[in-house]
Each structure stands twice: as C-alpha cells, then as structure tokens.
Amino acid sequence: MHRGLEIYGIITSIGMLIVLLQGVLVTATDSGDGCGSTWPLCFGEVMPQSPALETIIEYSHRLVSGLVGLLVIILAIWSWKKLSHIRETKFWAIMAVLFIIFQGLMGAGAVVWGNSNIVLALHFGISAISFATVVILTVLAFEDGKEPITPKVSKGFRYYLFFVLVYCYAVIYTGAYVKHTGSSYACPDFPLCHGQVLPDLSVPGGFQISVQLLHRFSGILLLIFLIILFIWAFKQLSHVKLLTVLTGVSVLLVLIQAGSGVAIVYIQDNITTSLIHASVISLLFTVLCYIGMIITRRR
Numbered sequence: 303m304h305r306g307l308e309i310y311g312i313i314t315s316i317g318m319l320i321v322l323l324q325g326v327l328v329t330a331t332d333s334g335d336g337c338g339s340t341w342p343l344c345f346g347e348v349m350p351q352s353p354a355l356e357t358i359i360e361y362s363h364r365l366v367s368g369l370v371g372l373l374v375i376i377l378a379i380w381s382w383k384k385l386s387h388i389r390e391t392k393f394w395a396i397m398a399v400l401f402i403i404f405q406g407l408m409g410a411g412a413v414v415w416g417n418s419n420i421v422l423a424l425h426f427g428i429s430a431i432s433f434a435t436v437v438i439l440t441v442l443a444f445e446d447g448k449e450p451i452t453p454k455v456s457k458g459f460r461y462y463l464f465f466v467l468v469y470c471y472a473v474i475y476t477g478a479y480v481k482h483t484g485s486s487y488a489c490p491d492f493p494l495c496h497g498q499v500l501p502d503l504s505v506p507g508g509f510q511i512s513v514q515l516l517h518r519f520s521g522i523l524l525l526i527f528l529i530i531l532f533i534w535a536f537k538q539l540s541h542v543k544l545l546t547v548l549t550g551v552s553v554l555l556v557l558i559q560a561g562s563g564v565a566i567v568y569i570q571d572n573i574t575t576s577l578i579h580a581s582v583i584s585l586l587f588t589v590l591c592y593i594g595m596i597i598t599r600r601r
Contacts, residue, residue: 304384304443311440314377317370318433319581324363325429326580329422329481330573336360341410342368367406374402374436381439388442390595398435405432423478426580430474434588438595452599453542459534460597466527467590473524474583476517477563481576485510489518492564521560528553548593555586 327333336356337344344350344361353361378395385391405428408421445451480486488510489495495515503512532549539545562579569575 304446307380307384307443308440310373310380311377311436311443314370314373315433315437315440317366317373318429318436319584321363321367321370322426322429322433322584323577323581324359324366325426326481326576327573328359328363330576331356331359333357333359333363337364364409367409371402371406374398374432377436377439381443385439385442385446388446389600391439391442394435394438394442398432398439401428401432401435404428420479422482423475426478426481427471427475430471430584430587433584434591437588438592441592450599451544451596453539453545453597455539455542455545455597459539462534463531463590463594463597466524466531467587467594469520469527470524470583470587470590473517473520474587476513476520477579477583480513480517483510483513485513485517486566487570488514489567492567493518518563521556521563525553525556525560528556544596545593548589552586552589552593555582555589558582559586 328336333356336354336358337350337360342364344353344357344364350357350361375398378398381391382395405425408425408428488507489501491497495501495511495518500515501511502508505511528549532546532553535542535545535549559579559582562575562582565575566572566579
C-alpha cells in the first residue's frame, strides 16, 4: 500500500544497523580519538589529509551517522503523514527523531569533552533504541491496509513482557560497559572465570572481572526470563501464533547472543564476533519492543 515508504524504511533500517555496527567497530579498534577532539571537523579539517586507519574508521562513522540521521528524520515525517491513522505511528516517529538527535549529541560530546565509560556505554544503548524505532516504523508501513494484530493477553503477561524488555535494555548496557571498561577478556574461560565460580576480586584487574561476571549473570537471567516468556505464550496464547513465533525467536536470538559472547572470550581480538554480538542483542531488543507494541493495542 505504501511501496515507496516500505522500501525507504528498509533502506533506513539497514543504514541504522550499519551505524550501530560502525560504533562497535570504533570501540573495538580504539578509534574514538581518530579525529582528535574536534567535531564535526576531523583534526580541524573537513577532509583529513593522509589519515591513519583509526581516523578513517572514526571519520566514516561520522559521515554515515550524519547521513542516516537525516534519513531517519525523513522517515519519521513521511510515516507521520502517511500512517497518522495508525495509533502507534506518532509515538514511534517522535521517538525516532528524539533518539537519533540524542545519539548524535552524545557522540559529539564524547569527542569534544570526553565521557566516562558509563556514558559511552549508554551511547550504545541509545543506538539500540534508535534502531528499534526505525524498524518498527517500517513494520507499520507494511502492516497498513491489513487486519491489525491485536492479541488479547492478560495483565500479568503484559507486565512481565515489559519487565523483560526493560531488563533486556539493562543487559545491553552491561554488555556495552564490559567493552568500554576493557573487561571483555577479564575471564579467559567459560562458564567459570579463572577456573572458579566466584574468583578473587581483590587481585589486580578485579574490577574488570566483576564487570564481566555481572554481564554474564545478567545474560543468563535474560535467557531464563525469555524461556519463561516463550513457555507462557506457547501454553496460554497458542491461538496467537505470532506471539509464539516472536517469543520463540527471542529465545533463539539470546542463544546466538550467548554463543557469540563465549566466542569473544576464546577468539580474542576478533571483530566479527563483536559485531555479531552487538547486532543480535539489538535485534532482540527490537523484537521485544514490537511485542510490547502489539499487546498494548486497543482491540
């Protein structure tokens, strides 16, 4: 029904995923200072001369982020005009614009003034939200003209879903914090850490070990919570096949996420595993956001 909007939404969603992965690449290659402390220029230049690899990575991230940011704003305006009769459109359009601007400002602030690891970790979390808003706006374009999906669920299921959604975002944050504090390889083995369930945290590097363990435990809990969500949907909401499929997909995604996390431990300095780890958790968060949207629709 909205062929142009649908294609544009797909392109913008892919662009947002590229921006998200570029941010991971900047962190993985320690290229955050690739353009010095100047923004939007790079070392005070529009186009850096004889750039090093770190400069190329950081500068390309800035260029693509700016372009995709513009695409997101256009998508939000276009969706607002064409899909305003859909109740959720305005909310997600506003969220898309706000978070893409917030994401850009946080990135610029990190370059000019520098930020703590906590703020840098939050930057990835904001990117995950931006990605989810764009994907959901695209899905709404595909849904328009079709029978709206309005599954009837209990309050208990609805509350539990939003608990899992918020908890998933917290896990995203702990994972980003692991990366920004240099804690990715604090535990050289899995599922134990230095051959112990609870290693000594008073040794040098104890802080990084504690950050790594926090992320591991929170990730295991997320897997358990999602399995419970799937069983709940399978047993009590089997008549709503989409919910069963989506909750099943969420379990599959978190398993892939866990697998890529283990791979990071044993295949150190492998950028591919880091990119998979970041993209899968972002997809999982998007799936949970979509479930949250359809179960709160008015019948």
